Amino acid sequence: MSFPSTLPLEFERPAYLFLLAGLPVVLLLSWRSMSGVDPWRRYASIALRSLVVLLLVAASAGAIFVKPNRELTVMFLLDQSRSVVDADPESSGSLRNNQLDYVRALARRIPPDDRVGIIAFAGQANIEQLPSRGGVFTDKLSPVSLPDQTDLAQALRLASAVLPQDTAKRIVLVSDGNENVGDLLREVDVAAAADIPIDVLHIEYDHPNEIMFDRLVVPAQAQKDQRIPVKLVIRSERPARGRVRLYHNDRPVPLGEEGGESLAVELVPGPNSFVAQMVLNQSGPHRFRAVFEPDDPNQDRMAENNVAAGLTLVQGKGEVLLLAARPGDDALLRDALRRENIDVTLRLVEEVELDLVGLQQYACVILANVPASVFNEDQHRALAAYVKDLGNGLIMTGGDEGFGAGGWIGSPVEEVMPVHFEVKHKKILPQGALVIILHSCELPRGNYWGERVALKSLETISSRDYIGVLAYSWNPGGVNWEVPIQLAANKPKIAAVIKRVQIGDMPDFATTMELA
Incomplete structure (x- = not known):
């Protein structure tokens, strides 16, 4: 329960406010009991008693004075991987410059006390502008590392670390969403646990000069010595010519009437299908890989998607x-x-x-x-x-x-497995206790790995074991029992607390060792 915004007052247990109904009774009894006292002392005593009653009721109701923080920090995460950046990223109409212009336009509309930060990412994330007041100061984005990868999780993790603690936080992700490295959903859960909202601006684009392998279709299972079809589907945006190569367990497969290692094909706009026949005379997994090579490389913007793969399993006698x-x-x-x-x-x-x-x-x-x-x-x-x-x-x-x-x-x-690995017999299994001290901030990605080690340790111990986590955290400052030592019965709740720990650089180990 809270009062209007002009009164920054909230109550954790508002039901106790009904005790205020007894305040008139207190006033009446006080008035009658002090009928012979001079007016000044009478009024002062009644006011003091009323104040004591109000304070007791407020304490019982859990009164909290809230100081609103109206400053906001927004981190913009700009996807600079090859799937969204144009062939000429320096041109005025490129997607790279369009993203930066979009951030500039938004920054002009935010209040002057709010801050804006920018992170450009592909396989690695780079800070282009630390959270600052006054808009965008970056003229152009720096080249990114590993442009063939898209690690949304790393960018989100870096943004969460850069956001200041003294303002409200928000992250805006500008991307096509084609993640091929990292675990974005896990980082989203971590951001949600820290109350950091995430907005997504999905990038849409068109590649007019593009040829790609749509799929390679083979049966999932086959019998030994069975002939199977290998269907190749290539999609092209325009008419094109090229050659198709097929590999079976990394060995070239003869194609066409002449039995060469490649087959000359003419592609029409849309899907194009080709079928090869294979006899599988060995048991085990059979891996197939097909590659398309255009005669004119200019007709294909991205050669990396000209590959397709498939797998067929031939059952043996049961090894x-x-x-x-x-x-x-x-x-x-x-x-x-x-x-x-x-x-x-x-x-x-x-x-x-x-x-x-x-x-x-x-x-x-x-x-x-x-x-x-x-x-x-x-x-x-x-x-x-x-x-x-x-x-x-x-x-x-x-x-x-x-x-x-x-x-x-x-x-x-x-x-x-059909059995539980945790022994339930209390007379057989003694209880253990594990205390984890987190001091990993000085290592590359140390806080991430410190969290992972703590979570894995929590998963490994029994629910009857004790666990506690110590860290030098920033809120409140100093060494704290982030997870007070307790039975590991509610592992999801303990894991959520570990994910929210802000690990700092402790000045000494003696304090934490004595506590442990």
Whole structure:
């Protein structure tokens, strides 16, 4: 509950304001009890008692005096990747200059006390103008690094770090949205947790001279020695000529009647289809890649999209992949499986290209006492998808590095397994306590990795373990228990608090070590 904007007063528990109904009773009793006192003392005593009652009611209702901050800082994030920048970015009508002109026009309309900042980005983000009053001072944007990439997440992360703490905040993202690096949704969640609104201006454009591979179509699965069609679809904006090359497992495929390594084609505006026939005489994954090469490079603005790929899986007799963490581990298990006429291959984790494509040649994967730390996040998701999406088998053996002891708690693999990795028997599992001290601001992207380490540690420990997080934060200043030590029962709530921590440069380690 709050009063009109002229009174900066709010109440956390407005229901207690009904106690003010008893104020007339207090006034009446005070008036009668002091009938023999001289008027000056009588009025002063009644006013003092009324003030005490008002203060008690206000304290019970949680009165808060709010000082509104009417200053605003807006960070403009301008996409300068190749997907939006013209071939001649220095021309007056280029998308690059149009974005800067758009920011200038908006800056002229904002109040003089508000601040404007500019970040240009592609694969890397650069600060073109720190938040400043008085509009835009940048005449033109600097060249960006890695123009073939679009990392929206990095730009958003940098903008959140640059925004000042003493004003309201806002981010305006100017982009076509073609992200190919980073995780934008995660950074949006972090900005939302910090109460930073994000506006998006979607860039629309047209490329008149463009040829691109629309798709390469092959069956998802096939039988051994089966002939399959490989359909190539090329889209062109104008009539063009060129050559098509097709590769099967990185080997050229003969095309056309003469059986050459390329096929001469004439493209018409719109989609153009071509079909090749292939016989797959081996089990496992078959990768296809097609490339279009125009006779006149000027007819194609961007050569990078002249490539398409496809995958067909040929089922074999059901091979089992046995993964071990150390040489010689589980040789007995391998021999036992082979005695049962099961085709099994024993490999060390580092010897296998563990992705969803490579796993498809196996009917089952056995993790023989392998810890979760030897796999990255993409490999965790690949193992889960191998079971959930492809319907294959996954077996995990016990040991000192399997299940919960191996750090698999909360992983995507646990979600697809038929058992919980966290031991529920309180008499068997002792409680642990983990205190994390965050002091990572002096490292490149240190605060980001400090947050990631803290979140991963939270995921790994049991819900019966204790966790606490210490940091030298800016609000309030000094060493603080950002997460007071507590049971890790509500992990989503604790994770949200960790994402909001503003990590500062602590002057010493003794204070935090003593607290921990």
